[in-house]
Amino acid sequence: MPSPADTKVRQCTSGYLHGKPVRKASTDSHRLAMKLRGLGLLILLVCVSACADEPSKPKADFCGHWSMGVVAPKYMEAWVETLEVKDDRGRWVKIPQGVVSDLGKTTGWDDGPWLGGGAAIDSAGAPMEVYVRWQSLAEPQTYTWHFTVPDRLRQALVKQESVLWQGKTVIECRSDITIGVAPGGHTVVWVGAGAVPRLEILRGQAEVEPLGPDQGQHEGRYVRISDEAKKYVEAHGIPYGSW
Template sequence: MRFFNVHAGVAGYTRKPEGWHKGTSGGKPINNVDLPDQLLLRWQSLVEPQAYKISIRIPQWVRDEMVTPKRVYCRSSKEWMNDYRFAITLGMAPGGIVKVWVGGPCLSFKEVGRYQAKVEPLGPNQDGKGLFYRAPNSAAQAWIDQHGIPYGSW
């Protein structure tokens, strides 16, 4: 079974461009299916005029983690419960860096891995729908010009 054009997400910004913000906000739920063997990811950088692509294999330990209940105190419900890590989160950063985490609402996120994507040679416009790179707005570009892009922090 394959799912194409599964897209959703938000550009995470915490007023600190270095490092990662992980969580599940802006996600795209795909319910009642098995975890795939691999994830094929293609995205357009928000600060670079290029697209990236990568294929990420899901390790067996992640599958095991997702079906193993953990006894945890859930702060939102204020009770002890058995919970599962059921969410896969992908973080994409300039330079083609991708991080993958597995987690759940009451359990912390565990890092699955850090990966380096390749530049998509066809660029951002592959679907003929007029999608193209939009440069950052003037305020964002001024910030980038002054501070640079913190490539090494991801």
């Protein structure tokens, strides 16, 4: 039977294993954890460095949206009364418009760099048909154009392209659809994006709206043309044949 002294010795040495402190095992585990932590950090830095020069990967729905807007040649001002798009679900989506943006030049369709499109349309499906009615303020005259969207345009909307943008390689889609309108009812459709060169999809000829501006409302009055555009037209006329 152990004596009280033996019991006291056992209690005092309970923190030792074979004569060595048990806490050393805890220290070794701590050191191992630190080594693993350092190794994980090194692997992370290597991965970041390897991916630094690669194009940024888009999200799954990266090309899932598109935008549409209207432009006109410089000084050939236009007012869009309505712009509507039918998607692949059979729904017509109305896109708010009004005064259109100007291109960089008056004669011919501007082939220089510019950004088109309008508000991003996230709720609609792929565009199938487009209907646009606008007032050509330089004439003045009202036109309507209804066209079927070619497959080529829809394919361009979802095609991911690697391009150089501000010194970095990025991935973009041609998500901006732009409709050009000009006096005489001349029309054109482009699709592009900020860093991706635009593509001309088609050209067309609109019809004169027999009801006139605003479908015959407001006693046939047109939106007022700006003084600057009015002076240009009076001085140089309208280059109908250039579009």
